[in-house]
Amino acid sequence: MKLSRAVTTAACGLAALALAAGCSSSGGSAPASSGANQKVDLTFWSWVPNMDRIVAAWNQAHPDIQVTFTKAAGGDAELTKLLTSGKAKTMPDIAQVEYQSLPTMVSNNYLADISKYVDGVRSDYPDGLWNQVTLGTGAVYGVPQDAAPLAFFYRTDLFKKYNLTPPATWAQYQSEAGQLHRANPSVYLGDTATTDGGLFSGLTQQAGAKWWSAKGDSWTVGIDSPASRKVASYWGALVKQGAVDNKTAWTADWSKALDNGTYLSWIAAVWAPGTLASEAADTSGKWAMAALPQWNAGDQVTGSWGGSATSVTADSKHPQQAAQFITWLNHESQGTDLLVTDGSVYPASLAAESGSALAVPSFVSGQSDFYTQAKQYSKEAATATWGPDVNVAYSAFSDAFGAAATNKGDFLAALATVQQKVVADMRTNGFTVSGG
Amino acid sequence: MAATEVVEAARAGGTAPRRRRWSPAPRRTPYAFMVPATVLFTAVFLVPLGYTVYLSTQKTQIQGLGLGRGARRQVFTGFGDYTGVLHDSEFWHSVLRALLYGCVLIPVMLGLAALFALILDAQRVRFQRFGRIAIFLPYAVPTLIGSILWGMMYLPSVSPFVSVMHTLFGTTSVNFFGAHAVYLSIANIGVWGGTGFNMMVLYTALRSLPQEVYEAARIDGSGEFQIAWRIKLPMIRPSVIMTAIFSTIATLQVFNEPYTIHTMSAGAVSSTWTPLMTIYHDTYTGDDVFAGSAESIVIAVLMFLVSIAVLRLTNRQTFGGESQ
Numbered sequence: 001m002k003l004s005r006a007v008t009t010a011a012c013g014l015a016a017l018a019l020a021a022g023c024s025s026s027g028g029s030a031p032a033s034s035g036a037n038q039k040v041d042l043t044f045w046s047w048v049p050n051m052d053r054i055v056a057a058w059n060q061a062h063p064d065i066q067v068t069f070t071k072a073a074g075g076d077a078e079l080t081k082l083l084t085s086g087k088a089k090t091m092p093d094i095a096q097v098e099y100q101s102l103p104t105m106v107s108n109n110y111l112a113d114i115s116k117y118v119d120g121v122r123s124d125y126p127d128g129l130w131n132q133v134t135l136g137t138g139a140v141y142g143v144p145q146d147a148a149p150l151a152f153f154y155r156t157d158l159f160k161k162y163n164l165t166p167p168a169t170w171a172q173y174q175s176e177a178g179q180l181h182r183a184n185p186s187v188y189l190g191d192t193a194t195t196d197g198g199l200f201s202g203l204t205q206q207a208g209a210k211w212w213s214a215k216g217d218s219w220t221v222g223i224d225s226p227a228s229r230k231v232a233s234y235w236g237a238l239v240k241q242g243a244v245d246n247k248t249a250w251t252a253d254w255s256k257a258l259d260n261g262t263y264l265s266w267i268a269a270v271w272a273p274g275t276l277a278s279e280a281a282d283t284s285g286k287w288a289m290a291a292l293p294q295w296n297a298g299d300q301v302t303g304s305w306g307g308s309a310t311s312v313t314a315d316s317k318h319p320q321q322a323a324q325f326i327t328w329l330n331h332e333s334q335g336t337d338l339l340v341t342d343g344s345v346y347p348a349s350l351a352a353e354s355g356s357a358l359a360v361p362s363f364v365s366g367q368s369d370f371y372t373q374a375k376q377y378s379k380e381a382a383t384a385t386w387g388p389d390v391n392v393a394y395s396a397f398s399d400a401f402g403a404a405a406t407n408k409g410d411f412l413a414a415l416a417t418v419q420q421k422v423v424a425d426m427r428t429n430g431f432t433v434s435g436g
Numbered sequence: 437m438a439a440t441e442v443v444e445a446a447r448a449g450g451t452a453p454r455r456r457r458w459s460p461a462p463r464r465t466p467y468a469f470m471v472p473a474t475v476l477f478t479a480v481f482l483v484p485l486g487y488t489v490y491l492s493t494q495k496t497q498i499q500g501l502g503l504g505r506g507a508r509r510q511v512f513t514g515f516g517d518y519t520g521v522l523h524d525s526e527f528w529h530s531v532l533r534a535l536l537y538g539c540v541l542i543p544v545m546l547g548l549a550a551l552f553a554l555i556l557d558a559q560r561v562r563f564q565r566f567g568r569i570a571i572f573l574p575y576a577v578p579t580l581i582g583s584i585l586w587g588m589m590y591l592p593s594v595s596p597f598v599s600v601m602h603t604l605f606g607t608t609s610v611n612f613f614g615a616h617a618v619y620l621s622i623a624n625i626g627v628w629g630g631t632g633f634n635m636m637v638l639y640t641a642l643r644s645l646p647q648e649v650y651e652a653a654r655i656d657g658s659g660e661f662q663i664a665w666r667i668k669l670p671m672i673r674p675s676v677i678m679t680a681i682f683s684t685i686a687t688l689q690v691f692n693e694p695y696t697i698h699t700m701s702a703g704a705v706s707s708t709w710t711p712l713m714t715i716y717h718d719t720y721t722g723d724d725v726f727a728g729s730a731e732s733i734v735i736a737v738l739m740f741l742v743s744i745a746v747l748r749l750t751n752r753q754t755f756g757g758e759s760q
Contacts, residue, residue: 032489080720087725104723107502119603135503217500251700253591388502395721402703423686425722428520429500430508 007107008091012245022206026210040065040321043092045081046310047072048145049274050342057338058328065321067094074310075101079391086110086315093316097142098308100198100390103212106141107388112143112312113139117323121331124349128383130268133309136214142311143323143330145339147378149268150302151204153276154284156366158187158264166265166290170234173293180264186384189405190265192405194235195249197394198305199267200381200401204228205303205382207295214389218432219387229412230295236404238412244404255279269305273361274344285365289373300380307348346374353378353422389425396421442650451583473556491729494543517730526732530714531738537710538687540623541630546679548627549634554664556635557642568639572632579629583696586625591700613704618697630686634679641675642668677750684746688739691716711735 044055044067055069075098085091086108096328097105105111118140122130129144154166162180169175177189194200201211209227213220222228238244245263247254257263259280266272276287277322310330312322329335336352339345344361347353360373367373387393400414426433495513501507521527552571556564574582590612592598601610612621645668653663657731669676691712698705698713707721715735719728 014567083723107493107508214501248701251591252588253593256593323642329692391721395717398702402701406703430496432503
């Protein structure tokens with residue numbers, strides 16, 4: 001009897017230990033290292049739609065390098081997951097990373113330098129995008145996947161109805177927006193364009209702003225620069241007049257306005273047709289794309305909103321095989337064709353931009369020259385420069401500009417707040433920042 | 437083992453072999469019984485807590501631009517992170533906002549919970565079972581889902597309230613995300629989700645009261661209202677205190693409701709609106725797990741102090757009530 005009681009208590013203890021161990025051991029484990037000829041298993045995170053099908057095509061053709069794909073919710077969500085798993089050293093071998101997040105990942109030392117594996121691909125990418133994956137150094141932290149130049153998307157049916165033409169300049173945009181809303185109070189030319197940090201930074205790139213720059217060992221933050229101030233006060237005035245609507249982007253409220261024709265246009269990047277399919281499903285085929293309005297008539301400059309590269313993480317035991325997969329995905333025609341057809345990605349690869357897979361997206365079906373235009377805008381995109389805490393800037397931006405748009409408040413004060421928060425965050429994290 | 441015991445027992449004179457034989461068991465078994473609880477407590481509470489305290493004493497040191505290999509090192513900073521937290525006005529503003537939110541939420545939620553519990557407990561109430569389940573049901577809805585549902589009802593162009601107001605009064609000026617209104621909007625989600633649970637606690641306490649007291653009161657001429665106010669409520673005071681403490685802790689920890697509203701209107705609810713949102717923002721968006729750890733420890737200490745204060749306050753009232 002005594003013995004059996006001891007056995008029972010020991011069993012209870014063991015069960016508890018097992019339970020505790022079960023609680024603490026979660027997350028994927030890195031594959032064991034192996035010789036050159038052995039089968040290699042790689043893990044891959046991305047938020048590109050239908051990426052599972054693209055990966056399946058790779059796996060079928062490459063039995064020795066098998067990729068397991070996990071779908072992420074989106075750029076921000078995946079970055080948070082990467083930063084957390086990076087601390088635990090459980091990152092996947094390969095990850096999709098937005099261009100503006102690359103410095104954050106590199107400064108945490110979470111990305112592998114794959115320069116020696118991707119020697120031949122340099123010439124296939126525009127300089128602006130290649131600079132984003134090298135951060136201006138000799139290292140290569142990924143291969144560009146998509147380009148995201150800004151453009152002006154408008155409803156062809158409604159522009160005809162209200163007798164409007166796509167504005168060539170921002171001055172024209174302002175007068176059209178004011179006149180339209182005065183004459184027809186239930187519709188707007190567009191939303192504020194200032195509730196999403198990614199879009200706003202793209203608009204300031206067009207005006208010549210450089211939000212981050214590095215010199216020697218210190219960073220300079222140019223968020224509150226004359227170029228950005230010009231863009232902020234322009235939109236601040238439009239919001240104050242009530243010429244554009246002040247709803248927060250990416251809410252159900254906003255999608256409804258896009259879907260039911262309250263908004264006649266949307267300033268977005270060339271990925272817009274795919275996004276409209278989910279945000280404004282009833283408007284298929286009614287959209288067209290034109291160049292982003294310019295500050296000076298006759299100029300041809302645009303900015304970028306998003307875009308991403310595919311990178312090998314520092315946790316990968318097989319960087320060479322991982323780089324091989326990335327090159328196939330973003331450079332070789334089989335991969336880029338699948339990216340375009342299945343993933344609705346506008347490819348960064350120059351060869352793919354003139355490839356055969358480019359069929360006009362259904363949401364802009366009336367526009368046969370969609371990809372010719374997109375390629376043109378891609379060339380005109382100003383080079384973006386990113387710092388190590390872009391996500392902090394975007395978060396501070398949503399807070400400050402969200403409040404300014406909702407209350408029709410001071411946009412310049414909001415811009416100053418973002419600058420101040422970003423500089424403070426960089427200093428707290430130990431970066432050297434010159435000026436304020 | 438048994439052999440040694442027998443030998444020992446024999447040496448002792450053989451007078452009490454049975455007692456001697458059984459004595460080791462009570463000495464060892466209690467510890468064995470404690471093993472599961474101790475292991476779990478250590479693994480899921482002490483170790484993470486210790487690790488958080490350790491992280492809160494570290495910081496990142498950056499060489500040059502902070503890019504490339506070895507540019508970033510983790511170094512000891514002592515109380516540096518805590519000094520940062522104490523001087524962070526955004527953090528203390530988030531604490532104040534949470535307390536203000538609690539001042540709206542707790543009285544309304546506990547008041548309604550007590551009211552519903554008393555109504556359900558009163559005699560001659562119809563649909564008791566249905567009422568109990570209906571009031572409890574929102575608690576079974578995950579707060580995140582509840583917050584999304586309410587958020588949709590607040591957003592102007594999809595809100596049924598706004599459209600009803602528009603049809604009835606021709607106005608569309610109801611703004612659920614106004615600077616002050618947003619506290620009520622968020623507290624409303626908390627009341628909706630939390631009343632049922634607190635009502636259940638109070639109702640269970642009421643059901644366990646002896647019925648004889650009511651009988652005596654009725655014989656003495658008390659009505660249902662007097663019984664509720666003078667007998668039932670004072671007798672379930674311990675449960676009321678417990679729900680008050682739980683609600684206070686939940687207030688300082690509020691995250692899901694304001695975070696969901698934040699994703700719908702960052703202008704009304706900033707990314708650092710409550711303490712936990714600040715911790716989340718600094719840890720993940722700001723990529724500074726060290727500052728986040730220090731903030732977590734400060735919030736834990738604050739929560740401990742507020743709980744003690746609530747306990748003291750309500751106890752004093754209890755004693756005051758008894759002495760009258």
